[in-house]
Amino acid sequence: MSVEVMNPDVAQDVWKDIGQHVDFVVLQLKRTNLAQEQAAIQEFADRSQAIIRSMNIRAEDAGLKVAIGFSNAAWDYLFPTAPKPKELETFTTIAGDEAEYTMPATAGDIFLHIRAANEAVVYEVVTQFMRFLKDVTTVLDETKGFRYFEGRAIIGFIDGTEAPAIADAAEYAIIGVEDPEYINGSYAFAQKWIHDMNFWQAMKTEEQEKAVGREKFTDLELADDDK
Structure with missing residues (x-):
């Protein structure tokens, strides 16, 4: 029996180049109707892959990369009977000697990390993703990034x-x-x-x-x- 090993060529791409344009989106589940939210997330998980494939055809030179993550709390809520990744945990605040050096823990259930060589591609992917997520989530934070001169x-x-x-x-x-x-x-x-x-x-x-x-x-x- 063969044992599958880690393969960077097919792994979730969160560790290579930073891209020219990027959007980080943190969402929180509304937690008002578990069945409805589970169904929405299931549809999103399916449709998101089609969106990525379509965008790679529409803008094949954009180098689109997408990572989608769920927090420990979201995992417990959405997938209570599913085995959990062994190292998935809830971050707690790390306090420094001074307040300005403290790393605070913040809320968030779903993390979207989308990057491409074209800002229009990033925008379109986020927009299409949110069509399936907006009814069951609240946007806590959205941070856009860009590649500065000389990679600085x-x-x-x-x-x-x-x-x-x-x-x-x-x-x-x-x-x-x-x-x-x-x-x-x-x-x-x-x-x-x-x-x-x-x-x-x-x-x-x-x-x-x-x-x-x-x-x-x-x-x-x-x-x-x-x-």
């Missing part, structure tokens, strides 16, 4: 230098034989960083470099004593 973050530094290469990242990002029920799936951990851009832009480049730990123009890492 909005603070002006190259982003992702220390991220592992694609070939190495798959091992950490994709579920393998340790949870065969959900092999080739993944987990989403959504974070939103708030930057005080007025404060940041008022800093001298040398101060910014010490905070980030890299030279702003060349992206070379600074010596530990200079960080």
Whole structure:
């Protein structure tokens, strides 16, 4: 008997390129009618795949990538009798020494991560998805992203230098034989960083470099004593 192994080529694609345009949408189930919401989610799960296939035909060069996730609480509510992914859990707040360094836990049941080379494609996919989700969910958050100059973050530094290469990242990002029920799936951990851009832009480049730990123009890492 053969054992299926993790295959990056068919796995949920949440771990490769960031895309040119992206939309992150967090939805909360209304929890007013379980049967109705289960039926809506079942239809969405089916129709979403057809929407993705159609869009890949309509805009074949857009490189559309879609990931759909359910929270631990949503899983318990929608799929109470289904086996749960082994590491799916509810995030709890991590408190820092100061309030500004605290990572708060926020609500959310369904997470949509949609990216493509064309913003129109991202917009159309979200719009079509919401036709099947709007009656049973409330939008808690929607965050749009775009690729900044030279792949830099909005603070002006190259982003992702220390991220592992694609070939190495798959091992950490994709579920393998340790949870065969959900092999080739993944987990989403959504974070939103708030930057005080007025404060940041008022800093001298040398101060910014010490905070980030890299030279702003060349992206070379600074010596530990200079960080």
